[in-house]
Amino acid sequence: MTTVDSAGDEIRGTAQGTAPVPLSVLDLVTVGAGRTASDALRTSVEMARLAEERGFHRYWVAEHHSMPGVASSSPAVILAHLAAHTTRIRLGSGGVMLPNHAPLVIAEQFGTLEALAPGRIDLGLGRAPGTDGATAAALRRTERLGEGADDFPQQLAELTRFLDDDFPPGHPYRRIHAVPGPVQATSPGGVQSPHRPPIWLLGSSGFSAQLAGMLGLPFAFAHHFSAHNTLPALDLYRESFRPSDVLDEPYALIGVSALATEDEKEARRQVRAAALNMLRLRMGRPGLVPTPEEAEAHEFSTAEEDFVASWIGNVVHGTPDAVRTGLDDLRKRTGADELMITANAHSGDVRLRSYALIADAYGFPTTSA
Template identity: 45%
Template sequence: MTSKQFHHTRLSVLDLAPIKEGSGAGQSFKDSVELAQHVEKWGFHRYWLAEHHNMPGIASSATSVVIGHIAGATNHIRVGSGGVMLPNHAPIVIAEQFGTLESLYPGRIDLGLGRAPGSDQATAYALRRTLNSSPEDFPLQVEELEDYFNGTARVHAFPGEGLQIPIWLLGSSGFSARLAAEKGLPFAFASHFSPDYTMAALKLYRDNFRPSEALKEPYAMVGVNIIAAETEERAKWLATSQQQQFLSLTRGQPTQLKPPVDNMEEAFTVHEQAAITERLNSEATMIGEPELVKQKLQQFIEKTQANEVIINTQVFDQKDRLRSYEYVAEMMK
């Protein structure tokens, strides 16, 4: 990869809208607005929020509402879902919600779709009132959603019908990679939490891609974790908040985002430490001072040949989060 190619790779933001220990959702949304306004100024391309439920540390459960809030507080950055878990919803509701967003903020809204329910069975039941639907129904649900936008469904979505809202398929395995290829849609792979299957999924997508009205050539985005700080020691310290979050999820006891700690080894067992270390030491997680992060990011882009990178920076202090994204913006100039 040439330096020019590296510097022309698009950068975007994945905001998990963290609710920090001792704080609440209101402050999370204020932090998200501040982050979105800064990254827009620094040249980031899009800003995505993810749907999670029954998670005390994530504020973006009503994803389309938060997307509207962010879009209303910014001027030109694209805003969207990374993603909406389509099995949780009637497709017509998503068509109407994103049709509303696109009507309010024309040319700026993305609709990223995932097929996992993103929750346990009790939460899935609370969302859907039934467990009869399956992630395997996802292709039919995507097709139904497209029919609402195209105006070819028996029922019509207003607003929504006739609007050109980019649909992305998101995945952490080969299923959505193949479906995105067959439908000629852009594909985003969740390397930030499923790094081992990244290359296989991207190959599956590119090898099977069929041009469509939406997209003539394959377009792939990869997710990464980046925590950049003035020293490697401080970056690793900041990263302990994310490590604690992974630990709580591993134990099935999700918590609010916790402040950094000086010694993570006291917090987990040997097996937990091995699992978390393996995930956070992957190529898709970059923690350190800016030059080290730049080298790792360049290597990852060169390896994946990604058109775009979407960055998750899960740190406790808002100033540290802003500074990390600023470092990344500076290294890509």
């Protein structure tokens, strides 16, 4: 089991520059129109390197399926690639959708990642499939003894046992081991103890918030697509929290969509293209992220304009100073212990520039020590 000191330090991090809380990055490995998945993955490497150099705390990738504009169907594979191109920044899943996978497989994948990048791996878990029903069925979710989102607590308990390699005597899995297993970490005093990736629970409603609180685990809320549920979910998490071997007090991270450009109008132009992409997704027509020019030429109906306005209203965007103000205000309203920023834009260059501008606005170092 990871100790309180080591897990707490890894989870909490340190505020960089003049940021009041740690800032991190969520990467959807976005594929823009006219680009390829290979282009998007190369951009991810550049973004992870930039995040490390500028002092962002952690870098997560999310699991999505059957979405042409999101090339993050295999978080463990991407994280292994990013681990090979970075040296310090924490890497993790935001998240792996547990109902899509056998717990043993996840334990093996993240045990391997921990062996590749000791002390740098986070395992964020979600209970949704991260896709539509037909794709979820193709992922074989319904063929494993009826397991699904409703069995999430049981799946989580099984996964935790595999990660800790501590099934009790008499359990049918007692002799099964996830290999690589817990790493034997050595303390400054020379004492060795098992170490494995910290588990985070992710959610956009109250279920995972309450479960994370009851288990004493860190909680990450998807504010970027469920803003109306943010405060109720965080309140429920804090009210439900019980101290554990991992945390002695609640730790809540929120994902927030944010985009900074030198010019406010350009920021809105870029965000409007991302909004069109989300509109198409909600209409069951997912595709590559459109260019700003395509969004400008699109004839929106009144209902579509209402959707776009509502969606853009939850994106912190504008000049670097405006984005900093918006992020700080959001932190104050929610009491979040960490902000994880996702930049939605057609161009990888625009996303890279946005993270650099946000780092500048907070006075992050040009090169992190």
